[in-house]
Amino acid sequence: MKPNQFFTLLLMAVVLAGCASKGRHAPVIERGVTGKKSEETGKKSSREKDWRPESYVVQKGDTLYSIAFNYGFDYHELAELNGIKDPRVISIGQEIRLFPGRSLSTSRANEAVEAKPSVSLPKEQPKLVKYAYSEAALAQIEKVQESTKPDATSVAKLETKHETVEETGATANEGEEAAIEWGMPTQGKLIGQFSESANRKGIDIAGKLGQPVVASAAGKVVYSGSGLRGYGKLIIIKHNKTYLSAYAHNDKVLVKEGQSVTRGQKIALMGNTDADQVKLHFEVRRLGKPVDPAKYLPIGKS
Numbered sequence: 001m002k003p004n005q006f007f008t009l010l011l012m013a014v015v016l017a018g019c020a021s022k023g024r025h026a027p028v029i030e031r032g033v034t035g036k037k038s039e040e041t042g043k044k045s046s047r048e049k050d051w052r053p054e055s056y057v058v059q060k061g062d063t064l065y066s067i068a069f070n071y072g073f074d075y076h077e078l079a080e081l082n083g084i085k086d087p088r089v090i091s092i093g094q095e096i097r098l099f100p101g102r103s104l105s106t107s108r109a110n111e112a113v114e115a116k117p118s119v120s121l122p123k124e125q126p127k128l129v130k131y132a133y134s135e136a137a138l139a140q141i142e143k144v145q146e147s148t149k150p151d152a153t154s155v156a157k158l159e160t161k162h163e164t165v166e167e168t169g170a171t172a173n174e175g176e177e178a179a180i181e182w183g184m185p186t187q188g189k190l191i192g193q194f195s196e197s198a199n200r201k202g203i204d205i206a207g208k209l210g211q212p213v214v215a216s217a218a219g220k221v222v223y224s225g226s227g228l229r230g231y232g233k234l235i236i237i238k239h240n241k242t243y244l245s246a247y248a249h250n251d252k253v254l255v256k257e258g259q260s261v262t263r264g265q266k267i268a269l270m271g272n273t274d275a276d277q278v279k280l281h282f283e284v285r286r287l288g289k290p291v292d293p294a295k296y297l298p299i300g301k302s
Contacts, residue, residue: 050287051287052071052072052098052099052287052288053098054097054098054099055095055097056071056095056098057094057096058090058091058093058094058095058096060092062092063088063228064079064084064088064090065223065227066227068222068223069223069236069246069285070288071287071288072243072244072285072288073098074220074222074223074238075087075223076222076257076258078096081100082096082097088227179240180217180243180296181218182216182217182263182284182296182298183217183264183297183298184216184297185205185214185216185247186205186207186211186212186280186282187205187207187211188205188206188279188280189206190205190299191206191279192204192281193294194293196290201283202281202283202284202293203281203294204279204280204282205282206278207278207279207280208270208278209269209270209278210251210270210271211269211270211278212268212269212270213247213250213266213267213280214264214267215245215261215262215263215267216237216245216263216282216296216297217237217243217245217263218262218263219237219239219240219245219260219261220238220258220259220260221235221236221237221255221257221258221259221260221261222237222257223236224255224256226273230274231248231249231274231281232249232250232271232272232273232274232275233248233249233250233251233252233253234246234247234248235247235253235267235268237261242286243284243285243286244283244285244288245284246281246282246285247267247268247280247281247282248274248275248280248281248282248283249270249271249273249274249275249281250268250269250270250273251268251272251273252269253267253268254266254268255268284296
């Protein structure tokens with residue numbers, strides 16, 4: 001084999017190796033996917049990592065009132081959303097949609113779209129370039145290979161952008177929670193504490209029959225009645241998209257559904273309906289889940 005032919009074949013092998021390395025620059029695509037995941041995380045943060053499903057299937061013993069309470073909604077809104085004319089009438093196996101404007105099929109379709117890489121693959125392989133052997137030719141080959149490396153500056157800007165999205169969502173959530181000023185719903189001795197393991201969903205405060213019960217925070221009365229088993233005469237107040245508070249076992253209810261109330265406003269008289277003694281059972285629910293009221297109330301000052 002002649003020397004010139006040898007060098008030509010050698011250069012072709014080097015160039016082909018460079019082409020193969022271009023095909024292996026998957027990290028560019030993976031960066032895009034990582035950025036997309038970060039963006040999805042930011043969206044979840046802005047929704048406060050909402051655990052609630054798109055819909056709920058009615059089980060035995062459920063009522064529209066209990067479903068709304070357990071998922072942090074106003075039952076009037078669920079009734080309207082699902083075209084339910086009488087909130088007292090729902091059927092086992094019936095699907096109750098919890099969120100307006102969101103369907104299961106649409107949600108899944110959006111997830112599939114978001115999972116696609118944000119950078120498309122090259123449609124064609126790089127063309128083979130033949131150079132005569134020389135140091136200048138080798139320098140040209142190295143230059144071509146260098147040009148295929150990811151732009152570190154662009155990647156850094158992309159990651160910074162997604163981090164900002166996450167931080168902004170978290171700040172918005174904290175602001176909403178901090179906006180609520182909680183106060184004691186009544187005066188008396190604390191006789192029952194919250195316990196997730198023991199399924200005690202709130203606190204119990206002992207008092208006298210007819211003692212005033214007040215709204216712990218400003219909000220709207222979304223339920224007033226005796227339709228939830230074990231709560232007696234119950235009042236539920238919705239404070240924002242995140243929080244509800246509940247006041248159970250009242251002797252007399254002084255507010256109506258749909259009424260706006262202020263913090264400290266009298267809403268009921270303490271009683272013992274569906275209870276073994278005169279007391280107020282008080283709950284705070286975040287996105288429908290019971291949380292410890294002691295973390296929100298100035299109990300030491302009661």
